[in-house]
Amino acid sequence: MQSRFVREAAWRIVLLFTVVGALTAAGLGQTVELTRWAIPTPNSLPYGIGIGPDGKVYFTEFNGNKIGQLDPAANEIRERSVSGGPFGLVVSPSGSLFYTLSQANAVETLVFTGGSGRWNLPTPGATPQALVAAPTGPGQVNLWLTERDGGKVARFAPAQILVTLPLIITPPTMVPPTSVQIPAVITPTLPELHPGNPLLPPPIALLMPGSSPPFTEWEGVGGPRLTYRVAVAPDGRIWFTQEASPLVSLDPGSNTALYHGLPAGTQALGVIVGPNGWVWFTDTSRPAIGVLDPTTGDVRLWRIPGGIQPFDLVRDSAGNIWFTDRAANAVGYLSPFRNEIVMYPLGPNVHPVFLVLDSDERIWFTAERGNYVGRLAIVPALGPPPGGTGVLEINSTPPGLHVLIDGVLRGVTPLSLTLPAGSYNVQLLMFGLIPVWSSTEVVVAGTTRTINVQLGGAPPSGGEGTLQVNSSPAGLAVHIDGTYRGVTPLTVSLSAGTHTVQLYSGATLRWQGDVQITAGTTQVIQITVW
Structure with missing residues (x-):
């Protein structure tokens, strides 16, 4: 028997997933429609963005010192004047707005048709920027923020929120949108694997917080360093990125932080945590989209063809990682199942920055230099071909495999789908990630096509x-x-x-x-x- 261990030194440079590569089909990125609503205030520098429960889109205007509200159904934008350089933004389930004021060193809340309230940060010159919501915590609301120049992450958890309630109706500005279709630029991109050592846990540090209600602040080891983004994991840990630093995860209950090493030269910026606890980040140095498995310490990096500065990222329900590339003037996504990066160039001098998904999984983003709010929506294929629909039934042994139809997650086996007549690429994934079977199947109108896949047959x-x-x-x-x-x-x-x-x-x-x-x-x- 001849064998080789994948953790030899040669494998520490790069690992090409032969199983994934062999089963990955041709790219299936689709054309998108970009819809743009120009912001009435010139050179407003929009950054933070969020979707309200009523479907209205809210955004911060850092240079314009305003909070904007876009009603995409009416094509109207309303603006409320604030002060202090609004940056990060969270929309609460009730529709109240919370945002950081980078220049005023504060967090503020606003009822868009009413009053506001402000809380000053205890650290002078902290420059609060990124802001995210936590599902639980000690306050009436529970938000986490980065103090960029203060080198800290902070929890904002007020026991109560009191705002004045005058009725303030700002006049709308009609903003007819412009639309353009953008074809996908698809590039197969195999990941680099940098193996960790699951038997060697990451370094741990005790970070004693400073408390000045409603804020609690934690500073990383080694003194203040620029702190960029923050994310809340399903297990309640807080992940954040810092200048020239590993990925840091903080347990606010025990005040302990783990420092997860990244490959040499990595500069993590944007960060999110998936439902399985894997930590996705943008790497501005290669540039690349990366993922860390905290259990094993393994890091995978998918380099972005033509990328320059991947800035922010979000995960859709199919597991694709959408991102903005600020300096490359593009929005794209990584399909980790297919090992493909799909890019949508937006044109020169746009600088897309933050992005968010709506309930229909359309991508909304702010264009820093383009001075607009943009929406990307997949252009549907021309309606079903003549002949109507058929049924595709997919069974597997073992059951429970994830099913991708033309690159879109549709469920797990056993699965029955009604589809327009036509040809489809079908993939089955083990553990929701490893392709184990792939085929092109034809659905004929009025018939049922049954697929029985047995892994490990006789x-x-x-x-x-x-x-x-x-x-x-x-x-x-x-x-x-x-x-x-x-x-x-x-x-x-x-x-x-x-x-x-x-x-x-x-x-x-x-x-x-x-x-x-x-x-x-x-x-x-x-x-x-x-």
Whole structure:
């Protein structure tokens, strides 16, 4: 048996996911329609953006010292004057607005048709910028913010919020939108893998907070350094990015911070946390979109073709990572399932900055230099071809595989879909990430097309032997010759000859080797993953 451990030094440079690469189909990025609403105040420098419960779009105007409200149904923009350089923005479920005032060193709340309230930060010259909401916390509202020049992250959790309630109706400005269709620029991009060491935990530090209600502030180790963005994880940890620093995760309950190392030269800027706890970030140095698995320490980086300064990012329900590239004047997305980056160039001197998804998963963004609020919406394909619809049924053994139809997540197996007649690319993903099966299927109107996919089926007839795969720890996913066969400990029958065995933990390749099977014998391999 010949084997090689993927954690050798050579693998620390780059790992090409052969399973993913072999099964990734051609790009399926679609044309989008860009709709632009020009902001009435010239050179306003819009930054923060949020969607209200009524579908209205709110944004900050840093240079204009205003908060804007766009009603896309009426094509109207209203503006409320504020002071102090509004930057980050959060819209509460009730429609109240919270935003940072970078120049006034404060956080402010505003009822757009009523009064406002302001709280000054305890650290002088902190320059508050990014602002995100937390689902829980000690306050009536619970927000987290970065203090860019103060080198801190802070929790804003007022026990009560009192604002005056005058009725203030600002006159609307009619803003007829302009629209243009932008074709997708699709580039296959295999990730670089920088393996971590799950047996070597990240450095830990005790960060004693300073409290001046409604603020609690935490400063990273090594003294103040520029602090950029902040995100709240499903487990309540707070992730933030700093200048020339690892990714930092803070447990506000214990005041402990973990410092997760990134590949040399990485400068993380934007940061979000996915539902599985993986941490996605923009890397402005390569430039690239990266993801950290906090459990293993593995980091993957997808370089952005033509990228310059990836700025902000958001995850859609299909698992695509949308991002703005400020200096490249583009909005794009990474499909980690397909290993593709899709770019939509916006034209010169636009500088898209922050972005957000609405309930229909359309992308809204602020254009810093373009001085507009933009919306990207997928242009639907021309209506169903003549002949109506058919049914596509997809079954698998084992069940529970994620199903992508033309690159869009549609559910898990077993799955039944009614689709317009036509041809579709179908992919099945293990663990929601690893492609294990792909096919082009034709749906005929008025009929049902049933697909039964069995992973790890019976071996071909002829001389056969047995392979036992054991691992420490157990429970690793076993792929043999590119096909998922089960988890360790595993015993399978294989045709005589050489077979390639791969062991995965989640989406991370832990071991790969070639095994020689002799008819009528049992080959046992024991793998210890470090």
